[in-house]
Amino acid sequence: PETDMSDLAIASRAVLKPIAHIAEAAGIPQEALEPYGRYKAKIDPQHLLPRGVKAGKVVLVSGISPTPAGEGKSTVSVGLGDALAATGTKTMIALREPSLGPIFGMKGGATGGGYAQVLPMDEINMHFTGDFHAITSANNLLMALLDNHLHQGNALGIDPRRISFKRVLDMNDRALRNIVIGLGGPSEGIPRETGFEITVASEVMAVFCLATGLSDLRARLGRMTIAYTYDKRPVTVDDLGAAGAMTMLLKEAIKPNLVQTIAGTPALIHGGPFANIAHGCNSAIATNTARSLADVVVTEAGFGADLGAEKFMDIKARFAGCAPSAVVLVATVRALKMHGGVAKDSLSAQNLDAVRLGMANLARHAANIRKFGVEPVIAVNRFTTDTPEELAEITSWAAEAGIECAVADVWGRGGAGATELAQAVLRTIDAPNDFAPLYELERPTEEKILTIVREIYGGDGVEYSPGAKRMLQQIRDNGWDDLPVCMAKTQYSFSDDPALLGAPQGFMVQVRELIPKTGAGFIVAITGAIMTMPGLPKVPAAMHMDVDEQGRAVGLS
Ligand code: ADP
Numbered sequence: 001p002e003t004d005m006s007d008l009a010i011a012s013r014a015v016l017k018p019i020a021h022i023a024e025a026a027g028i029p030q031e032a033l034e035p036y037g038r039y040k041a042k043i044d045p046q047h048l049l050p051r052g053v054k055a056g057k058v059v060l061v062s063g064i065s066p067t068p069a070g071e072g073k074s075t076v077s078v079g080l081g082d083a084l085a086a087t088g089t090k091t092m093i094a095l096r097e098p099s100l101g102p103i104f105g106m107k108g109g110a111t112g113g114g115y116a117q118v119l120p121m122d123e124i125n126m127h128f129t130g131d132f133h134a135i136t137s138a139n140n141l142l143m144a145l146l147d148n149h150l151h152q153g154n155a156l157g158i159d160p161r162r163i164s165f166k167r168v169l170d171m172n173d174r175a176l177r178n179i180v181i182g183l184g185g186p187s188e189g190i191p192r193e194t195g196f197e198i199t200v201a202s203e204v205m206a207v208f209c210l211a212t213g214l215s216d217l218r219a220r221l222g223r224m225t226i227a228y229t230y231d232k233r234p235v236t237v238d239d240l241g242a243a244g245a246m247t248m249l250l251k252e253a254i255k256p257n258l259v260q261t262i263a264g265t266p267a268l269i270h271g272g273p274f275a276n277i278a279h280g281c282n283s284a285i286a287t288n289t290a291r292s293l294a295d296v297v298v299t300e301a302g303f304g305a306d307l308g309a310e311k312f313m314d315i316k317a318r319f320a321g322c323a324p325s326a327v328v329l330v331a332t333v334r335a336l337k338m339h340g341g342v343a344k345d346s347l348s349a350q351n352l353d354a355v356r357l358g359m360a361n362l363a364r365h366a367a368n369i370r371k372f373g374v375e376p377v378i379a380v381n382r383f384t385t386d387t388p389e390e391l392a393e394i395t396s397w398a399a400e401a402g403i404e405c406a407v408a409d410v411w412g413r414g415g416a417g418a419t420e421l422a423q424a425v426l427r428t429i430d431a432p433n434d435f436a437p438l439y440e441l442e443r444p445t446e447e448k449i450l451t452i453v454r455e456i457y458g459g460d461g462v463e464y465s466p467g468a469k470r471m472l473q474q475i476r477d478n479g480w481d482d483l484p485v486c487m488a489k490t491q492y493s494f495s496d497d498p499a500l501l502g503a504p505q506g507f508m509v510q511v512r513e514l515i516p517k518t519g520a521g522f523i524v525a526i527t528g529a530i531m532t533m534p535g536l537p538k539v540p541a542a543m544h545m546d547v548d549e550q551g552r553a554v555g556l557s
Contacts, residue, residue, distance in 0.1 A: 007113045007557045011121040014262045026266040036129045042255040056291040057429045060324035061300045062309035069334040072381040076330045079116030079410020081298040082263040083418035092294035096272035096282045098125045099200045101172040104542035108557045114411030122553040132170045134253035138246040139168045139204040150190040160192040162228040170199040174535030197532040201277045206520035209271040209283040218247040224519030256286035275302030277488045279311040284320035303491035305365040313372045314437045325429035327369045333386040339502045348385045355393045360503035373434035378405035441482045448485045453509045457494045471514040486522040488530045496528035
């Protein structure tokens with residue numbers, strides 16, 4: 001295959017099968033299939049045939065701490081899925097829906113790359129089946145009802161200065177971080193300071209991704225704490241009476257979306273919280289739907305394993321019962337060199353010392369995975385600039401450490417580039433494992449945070465802002481102490497300082513704010529300078545995008 005083509009060029013040359021064929025091969029009956037155009041469909045889990053107790057095994061794809069050099073977790077997830085399917089294993093892929101923020105900001109699309117992509121890539125990247133629009137609308141309906149409640153006399157006694165929810169938009173738009181609404185006089189609402197968050201950081205998105213069905217969705221939405229009264233009692237969505245209408249707005253969106261890879265492997269793409277400011281994995285409904293259809297489900301958790309994988313295990317797997325049987329850690333020679341101190345513009349030159357140094361990052365992530373009782377499998381995502389000596393540094397270290405490891409070239413060769421990786425994964429999921437979350441829910445919130453900081457990040461301790469300390473007390477007083485913690489931390493470092501690469505030690509983590517997400521069922525701990533509404537870079541990726549005369553997308557990679 002040619003590898004000098006863009007992801008979009010490769011995607012547009014692929015021959016897609018009608019989605020009904022993909023569904024049939026995946027064992028999805030016609031009654032469950034709701035086509036959205038020719039190549040996308042929603043699946044109604046209520047119409048799937050029960051498969052008894054035999055649920056598919058979960059392979060979680062995560063990675064080393066991300067660097068600007070790129071790791072390729074989605075690309076490896078798709079290529080690994082194709083490689084597993086090629087062995088005759090009944091396989092399904094379960095991924096997140098891309099957010100428009102990163103697409104037009106720095107990252108570009110999130111549908112894999114090269115010959116390991118899910119299709120139709122431009123449609124999945126933009127609008128797709130409208131799920132994010134539905135989630136945005138449900139959140140903003142809630143906010144309209146809340147501001148109307150204030151305007152109509154505020155029977156609940158909500159303190160307008162203590163409203164913890166914001167309106168959302170699926171865009172990177174720093175100008176909306178802090179705004180004042182309700183200006184213009186008595187008939188224009190109650191003036192108050194607020195702001196926007198990106199849709200993928202919202203609690204509605206988290207609830208959507210953790211709900212096990214429509215009634216659980218409604219119950220979770222109703223439990224969300226949206227504000228506090230003048231006497232500081234929590235106000236929930238149920239107090240406002242908004243859960244029914246919000247659920248109605250989400251009733252179609254909650255059905256998982258079926259698409260295909262270039263090789264025709266079925267993939268469910270559904271839900272998409274960020275992993276640095278939210279919990280970072282696709283919907284529980286999609287993962288469990290995939291498990292009811294396939295023997296092996298390849299799913300991805302965003303950013304490094306300190307964020308995505310930790311939250312997958314401590315939050316999603318705990319609630320949704322989808323514990324992984326193996327965790328694939330994606331690493332690249334280029335990214336390891338960056339962790340070893342090499343600058344981005346010098347990555348093409350061979351540098352064995354830097355690879356060796358940077359491997360400390362990979363080694364800590366691998367050791368962390370074992371703390372959950374699950375075995376890691378290292379996938380070295382091969383780039384054309386990698387030298388055999390550099391690749392051997394990683395594979396021989398892994399062999400010595402007794403960790404399964406394979407070099408994969410799924411970007412250049414699709415599933416054929418991951419046969420060795422697929423075998424390593426099959427061996428690992430066949431072996432017994434002993435999954436357990438890192439901490440018990442009964443422990444106090446501070447102890448849970450400290451356990452994550454010490455065991456996963458390698459830090460010494462935690463420092464709380466005065467506001468966070470006050471919230472710890474409120475968490476105890478309101479009986480929220482048995483919720484898991486969802487850390488909001490930079491993805492670039494094990495610490496809360498994005499500049500500390502490799503495997504830093506001897507640092508403290510600063511918790512600035514604690515936000516109870518009582519619908520999602522976790523406490524968000526905001527560390528460092530994490531923002532829930534990202535901004536655009538100096539030259540946004542959007543500057544290179546267009547459509548050609550046939551109406552096809554250009555510049556979406
Ligand atoms: P992640 O999921 O880790 O954020 P992606 O899988 O989305 O990363 O990949 C990011 C970008 O890097 C994509 O544009 C993809 O085409 C590119 N990419 C991934 N793997 C390779 C590779 N082995 N060689 C070249 N480019 C790659």
